[in-house]
Amino acid sequence: MAFRRRVAVVTGAASGIGRAAAEKLAARGARVVAVDVDELALNWTAGRADVVACTGDVSDPETNAAMVDTALRRFGRLDVVLLNAGVPSQGTIDGLPLAVFERVLDVNLRGCVLGLRAALPALRASGRGSVVVTASVSGLGGDPGLWAYNTAKGAVVNFVRAASLELAREDIRVNCVCPGPIRTGMTEPLIAAVPQVYETLRSHIPLQRWGEAGEVAEAILFLASDAASFITGAILPVDGGVTANSGQFAPPPKA
Numbered sequence: 001m002a003f004r005r006r007v008a009v010v011t012g013a014a015s016g017i018g019r020a021a022a023e024k025l026a027a028r029g030a031r032v033v034a035v036d037v038d039e040l041a042l043n044w045t046a047g048r049a050d051v052v053a054c055t056g057d058v059s060d061p062e063t064n065a066a067m068v069d070t071a072l073r074r075f076g077r078l079d080v081v082l083l084n085a086g087v088p089s090q091g092t093i094d095g096l097p098l099a100v101f102e103r104v105l106d107v108n109l110r111g112c113v114l115g116l117r118a119a120l121p122a123l124r125a126s127g128r129g130s131v132v133v134t135a136s137v138s139g140l141g142g143d144p145g146l147w148a149y150n151t152a153k154g155a156v157v158n159f160v161r162a163a164s165l166e167l168a169r170e171d172i173r174v175n176c177v178c179p180g181p182i183r184t185g186m187t188e189p190l191i192a193a194v195p196q197v198y199e200t201l202r203s204h205i206p207l208q209r210w211g212e213a214g215e216v217a218e219a220i221l222f223l224a225s226d227a228a229s230f231i232t233g234a235i236l237p238v239d240g241g242v243t244a245n246s247g248q249f250a251p252p253p254k255a
Contacts, residue, residue: 001029002221002225003030003080004028006025006080007076007077007079008022008030008031008078008080008224009067009071009082009119010034010082011036011083011084012036013034013084014037014042014044014185015184016185017184017216018082019034019213020214020216021082021084021217026048028221030050031051031071032051033054033067034051035053035056035063037057037058054067058114060114061114061118064117077122077125078119078125079128079130080224081115081116081130082134082224083111083112083116083134084134084220086108086134086136086186087103087104088149088186089149090149091148092145093147096147096148100148104152105152108152109155109156112133113159116163120172124172129173130225131173131175132174132176132177132220133159133175133177134176135156135157135160136153137178137237138153139152139156140154140235140237168233173228174232175228175232175236176236177219177220177223178238178239179238180211180242180243181210181239182213182216183211183212205241206242206245206251208240208251208254209240211239215238
């Protein structure tokens, strides 16, 4: 029960990594505010005393204010903030509509900035805090056709570094996980529609499989917990070994 008497906010909590993290936090003693734009998909929180839903778009300052207010009003404090909400995109530099690019920046980057800004007064009032942001291995390098996503997630990585330096003196830790290919509600349509892409990505993962949302959630909870009390500004790949590879050679297949 590592999070007993802790209160957490989790964005992008309707499914995938966000839901897995929210459920694991609650199972380990936390009270959780689960935030997502998809009200229907937040129905998994219904009837629970330890998890409350908050519907809204993280790119809207009002949503970020509401999630913090919900934590304070329902549970009395805020200790942990998991900024996980994100949207994908694909398209060429001169072909992707700028509106899509702006939406990717709004959710993936602006949502993190707004979330941290909204949470800071409550974290300071608690005396310390832990913030974990979900970036991506696509924030550590480039991918064909994913330039908008690469741009947003790369900015998230450096935002985490800068925020960790600014807030360390207040005992507020800020860290980041960078998932590789993970089976989630966001990636399942791709897997179903283009199985060859799934297999290509799988073959480039040294562990030779896609990851599961719960595996990323475990890394997030470690960084959020007191077990990581001397860790801030860390950028942790959760990618089956993808970023360990120089890219010059394919990883050896499993025996």
